[in-house]
Amino acid sequence: MVKxxxxxxxxxxxxxxxxxxxxxxxxxxVIRVGFAQGLEMNIExxxxxxxxxxxxxxxxxxxxxxxxxA
Numbered sequence: 001m002v003k004x005x006x007x008x009x010x011x012x013x014x015x016x017x018x019x020x021x022x023x024x025x026x027x028x029x030v031i032r033v034g035f036a037q038g039l040e041m042n043i044e045x046x047x048x049x050x051x052x053x054x055x056x057x058x059x060x061x062x063x064x065x066x067x068x069x070a
Contacts, residue, residue, distance in 0.1 A: 028062055028063045029062050030063045030065055031055075031063070033052065033064060033067070034068075035048060036068075037068035037069060037070055038070070052066055
């Protein structure tokens, strides 16, 4: 009886590990784009956001993240 519970617990952990490992493989790679904030007025709105939008349309297999640095 105790052995059966131990085997069930091991099986449950193995299945959970397999599920999370397969989920990690299906995630898209992330490309991070950083820029120096304050160099130009409205650079994010006028240049960076349209550029990231274009890249996301052309490269849907990647996730793009925009980050401002002070």
